[in-house]
Amino acid sequence: MNAATDLSFTAPGLHGLLAQLSPEQLDRLDFGVIGFDGDTNVSRYNRTESEAAGLTAPRVLGQPLFTNVAPCLNNFMVAQRFEDAQDEGCALDDTIDYVLTLRMRPVKVKLRLLAEPGSAQRYVLVQRKP
């Protein structure tokens, strides 16, 4: 991966790029990254997200995302979108405005939802609004 690769929150084709990043490279991103597998268990969790949520990776990795890590996303606006994409075998790349409850404070964020057919790995990316 060369230095010129666009790894910003809005970069096109981000699903494929994230898969190639090492945990250290993920930690350097300025937005939160939560990766989860076909069973919705969290498989990747970067430092930006960990610090914002106040949870260290060991408490989160391997846990089901929508019930044990981020229940706030367990509704038709987020969880249902991933489910529908999985059922229909189609790609998902959408950015929505949302409010997360980081350390029990309502925080306005942009969420980017990423899924690709043929890949079990899916991502929720979190960018805090300025």
Next chain:
Amino acid sequence: MSGDAHARLAAEHEALIQFLYLAPVGLVQTGIDGEIVMINPISAQLLMPLSRDGNLANLFTALQDVAPELRHLCAMFARPSGMICDGLHIHLNSGMPGKRMRVPHVLSLSLVKLDEARLMAVLQDVSEQVRRERQLRQSDAWLNALLTSISDYALVGLDREGRVSCWNETIGRVTGFSPSVVGRPYSVFYPDDATTPDRAHDRLREADDNGWSLEEGPRLRADGSQFWGSAMISPLPDRDPELADDTEPAYCLVLRDIGDKRELIDQRRKSLFSDELTGVANRRAFFEAAELELTRNRRTPRPTALILFDADHFKQINDRHGHPAGDAVLRQLGAALSLTFRQVDVVARVGGEEFAVLLPSSTLAGAAAVAERLRKLVEGQPATFEGKPIAYTVSAGIAAIDGGETLDLDTLIKRADQALYAAKANGRNRVECWSRRADAA
């Protein structure tokens, strides 16, 4: 602090945070005006789909479309601290089956006033409990009808079509009707606008299907006076429908005067089914009644109409005259609606300044005529607040089920809402009916 102690404290803090993240109920702490200070994830899960502006800054604002009475409830709560509401049910939609699984249809909200500055709220999706509760309540009503002591009752035989098949003394005693009542439909015991021929027929079919049908409401004596009564209809057993002739009794109607219990029943009904501010039905009552009516409609197709009313420029009324004046406008609008529509119609407040009226056995044109009457009435009769008149107008959108079409409640509401939107877009203070053409556009 030593490094060890610090690490221990940090781990404890993290465990506490995670405990709150994972709590399977919504917890919110707000200022006395509803401004959110702390909030856990389940709250966001439940509130985000409801929040019109996509914000979770204020709890009352996030819930304003589905629980418009909250702000008022808190403002009216005079004690320095205590439980403002305990498990208040907030109805979000009709809860018809076939919807996506992640859409709850009833939330429960408990609100505690901690002191003059702070509120704590607990939110929960109770859709499943409510479904079960509803079934239980039906059985409760039945037991109640059987076991409660009664001041008096009339035992009326009805034929297959629901006509009074014979006279006896109990009929004379409770209702004052003479033997000449034989042959007339049992709706003769109902005030004119409290039932329709379709509704009367529905109850016979329900009795056929369930073994009984029970209903409370105003009843009519022969001299025109009214009493509060319960009416239970049950089919007579061991009857061969093939052999029975048309005038033979097929049902038994037990008509009871429960006037002495009316206050109790009314109180209970009020706390569960009416809107605190305006006294008309609340969302819960509306969805329950509408669902029941549409189920009946599917069994025996007949026209059913739905009107949505919205007070025009309501925000400006609040801004210009203050919230108490806005409340006065809503109260007057509720009263005007109750006066204009029939008793059999369901008038409900379903949003901040939005009201819905369900009209059983009414066509689109029929509903439009009444809606227009209401619109004119409101236009010509300003609300009054502190002695000053406040002029306001309403817009209305109407949709109806007609000609054997089967529609679910959400579609009917959506159509009425589209018509309401058209009424607003076409200049307000007007009534619009939904049409297929408008839907396609």
